[in-house]
Amino acid sequence: MAFRIRSGESRAAKPAAPPPAARNGPARPGSSVPLRLHKTRKEAELDRIRRWMEKNLPPPDSPEWEALCTHCGKCCYDKLWRGKRLLLLKSPCGFLDTVNNRCACYAKRFEREPLCMPIGPEIIEMGGLPVDCPYVAGLPGYQGPIEVDKTLDEC
Ligand code: SF4
Ligand code: SF4
Numbered sequence: 001m002a003f004r005i006r007s008g009e010s011r012a013a014k015p016a017a018p019p020p021a022a023r024n025g026p027a028r029p030g031s032s033v034p035l036r037l038h039k040t041r042k043e044a045e046l047d048r049i050r051r052w053m054e055k056n057l058p059p060p061d062s063p064e065w066e067a068l069c070t071h072c073g074k075c076c077y078d079k080l081w082r083g084k085r086l087l088l089l090k091s092p093c094g095f096l097d098t099v100n101n102r103c104a105c106y107a108k109r110f111e112r113e114p115l116c117m118p119i120g121p122e123i124i125e126m127g128g129l130p131v132d133c134p135y136v137a138g139l140p141g142y143q144g145p146i147e148v149d150k151t152l153d154e155c
Helices: 041-056 063-068 106-112 121-125
Strands: 002-004 077-082 085-092 116-118
Touching (some): 002 077, 116 121
């Protein structure tokens, strides 16, 4: 399956702040580039999710992967950042058949819909899938988006 988020509100779109000098190791002699000796918290969390996915989910895009989806359709509704929380809104992607919760352009979804993204560690790290989605079932500490009874136009 896939995932839809308003890109202008994406946390990932913000430029990463440079790490504080105190957290960096010493620069190489003669270099003005600081040497970072450890991962950021976000990088470590992405690694944790990646390892969990490799151990607990079928390979992405395999028939077994696709079969996990229960077609609740929630990942195809608009999502919006409000502060540090991701909101799951009531407005669907224009390609979503809201009766059967099927995508009308599934094979070409990433070409046809710029907001559509494949499910992967980045989506899971931001809490983009509902907690009852099978792709995050059993992931320790997972928190999904907050479901809000508003459309994008009402926000
Ligand atoms: S089960 Fe998960 S991947 Fe499938 S439609 Fe629902 S939220 Fe999306
Ligand atoms: S293009 Fe299809 S898979 Fe992607 S968000 Fe829209 S309905 Fe969902």
